[in-house]
Amino acid sequence: MANVSQALARTRAGNQARATVMLGRFGVNLFFYALMSALAVAFLAPLLWMVTASLKPEHLVLSLPPDFLPRHFRWENYREVFEVIPLFLYNSVKLAFLTVTGVLLVTSLAAYAFARLDFWGRDFAFSVLLATLMVPGIVTLIPLYIIYKNIGWIDTHYPLWVPKVLHSVFATFLLRQFFKQIPQELEDAARIDGASTFQIYWRIMLPQVKPALAAVGIFAFLDSWNDLFGPLIFLNSLELQTLPVALKLFQGEFFSQVNVLMAGATLSIIPILVVFFAAQKYFLQGITMTGIK
């Protein structure tokens, strides 16, 4: 009898202890949720403000306290901004397309050769390629400007995508790591079946590294879309300008109203967010692949 009540008391104490632990864990979790939500708000606030400002009439944009939920949506801001930006948008899309397709093709060819073909000077060429990462891009910027001036590339789109396609060390390095992981048997089998090297690359190898291609594709897209130095330095004509740079350059001219400016800014970020969310997984994998060796 005593034993039973003791046992009961023990269970009750146990339950109570478990309850405190659970309550404690609940409390801890609640604390962390609150903390992390507050941080998330801080990180997202500028973007949220941008979107809501783009939907307000101008006199309410800078009103305080800030209201992140506008009562009246002023869609005319977007109609107004679309009177100016289609050209800039077209330039940005065109450059991003050329850069991404070019980078994917050129770097995957090279990366495949570096990873899986056996040829004279391969390792030397690869180490020279990696060594070029040591010198910061700023060193080559001025001579490139001089070169472009001499070959008539200033105020054209070529300087904004050709070098990105042909000198993309980072992408080549990343893809090479992935090509190296593919089992040799796959390649041997194809070779026995009489496939040429190019066929093996195109039909067998490329489909194996799709996630890496996705990562490289996003990096190339961001690199092109968010480029500031290139358009700023190599372009003069208004009609060649890219969307993000145009926002700053013509801030007082075409985008003199804050709400219209923010509509333009929103439109310059939406494509990036779409691409990012579509392939976030590959993108993050790509970052960690290069960060941790």
Place this chain on the structure above:
Amino acid sequence: MAVKAKALARPATRPRFSRRRVRQNLEGWLFIAPVVVGVLSFYFVPILISFYTSFTNADGLTKPDWVGLFNYQRLFTRDQFFRRSVLNTLFYVVGHIPLTIGLALALALLCNRPMRGVTWFRTAYFIPVVTNVVAVSLVWSFFFSPRGGIINWGLSLVGIGGPAWLTDTTWAMPAVIIVSVWFGVGYPMIILLAGLQGIPEIYYDAAKIDGASTWGRFRYVTLPLLTPAIFFLTITQFISSFQVFGIIYVLTGGGPARATSVYIYYLYQNAFQNSRLGYASAMAWVLFAAIALITLVQWKLQKRWVIYD
């Protein structure tokens, strides 16, 4: 092992220059040909031109004259704006790097907790990285506006009269640093998170058995095992923050009164606003030397604090 087997499989008597071998070499170089052309024309040729240009008075219009070490001499002895830009850059670096890595570590630790919906938070902290520097800097410029700006409104709620930020010589650089940390913290966070997830659970179990507290486990297990990732980040952050440009171009334009005129901004002004291409080239090489030196020193110092298990 695989290499050995392959070597053994080859007949020992194969001639060195067989048709197959030539074909293999040709194919290989054909595959890498575009990249080789790219490296030569967009890297090696420009590097040579840049080095030569730094010893001339090139202005992009008239034929450049050789001026020897004049550009370099002038940088170090007579150009007070250059000195100012170096100091501004150091101010930025000293503010940006510890804040970024510290906050990235805190966020990575938070995102490493086993909680529902944690990937949403991770995405929220990471998003600024992919956004466009021009668009978000424009937004921040409204945030920092002395009257009507969200930041000073927030400060006034707790009874602080905020400064004029972007037009105040003291507060412009801190404002730039705040934006740069917000903008750039996501990348190191992802690297550190990957580092955290790579730490074997067994180390924590062992530490628990030895009676280590939460702080003890962080201090003696987590932190040491993260040092390789932190080392990698310090090196890359140094290299990139010495070259900060975009945020400053949009937010302050180097002002007020050169208070945020950092190295690359001053170089940009010299090269593309004042057409002093030779002088700016010399600046670029000095920057390269400085970055190389700092990276080398960090590399040498890593033995003292980086732990490879």
